Amino acid sequence: MIFLKRFLIFILLSFFLNSFVYADFSGKVVKVIDGDTVDILTVKEQKIRVRLLDIDAPESNQAYGNKSKQYLASLIAGKKVFVKSSKKDIYKRTLGTIFLNKVNINAKMVESGYAWAYRYKGKANNKLMVKIEAKAKQSKKGLWKDKKPIAPWDFRRNNKR
Numbered sequence: 001m002i003f004l005k006r007f008l009i010f011i012l013l014s015f016f017l018n019s020f021v022y023a024d025f026s027g028k029v030v031k032v033i034d035g036d037t038v039d040i041l042t043v044k045e046q047k048i049r050v051r052l053l054d055i056d057a058p059e060s061n062q063a064y065g066n067k068s069k070q071y072l073a074s075l076i077a078g079k080k081v082f083v084k085s086s087k088k089d090i091y092k093r094t095l096g097t098i099f100l101n102k103v104n105i106n107a108k109m110v111e112s113g114y115a116w117a118y119r120y121k122g123k124a125n126n127k128l129m130v131k132i133e134a135k136a137k138q139s140k141k142g143l144w145k146d147k148k149p150i151a152p153w154d155f156r157r158n159n160k161r
Helices: 002-021 065-076 105-111 127-138 152-160
Strands: 025-034 037-042 047-052 080-088 094-100
Touching: 025 047, 025 065, 047 105, 065 094, 065 105, 094 105, 105 127
Parallel strands: 047 094
Antiparallel strands: 025 037, 025 080, 037 047, 080 094
């Protein structure tokens, strides 16, 4: 019985503490790094680097890299946004979905043709982003104006050599 009580307390504490680690937050976008990464200054003056979840924008030295960054900046630079936080990536960036006035900015980047739906080993977790990407591709928006745009993961792999 004592073991069960301790176990339940442990589970509750773990859940409670994890909710703070990946808590949603608001703040001002103080820097746009590229088409899928920004720095946000919270109301508590904490700077948090956010990697937009479920999307992958062209690299800075890739075709549409600068246009992607400029488009993201035109949407949210200097503005107060809400971040629905998920977890941290291997680079210690917060993975999250950014909202401006209830508009999903991650989806807006894909919808406008300035980012792909993120895929890991060829598989996308977010099927809605894949559908949004297909519509942008069909409409030839943004990077889809190119005959054969190179996905960022292929660009990174090809430039490692």
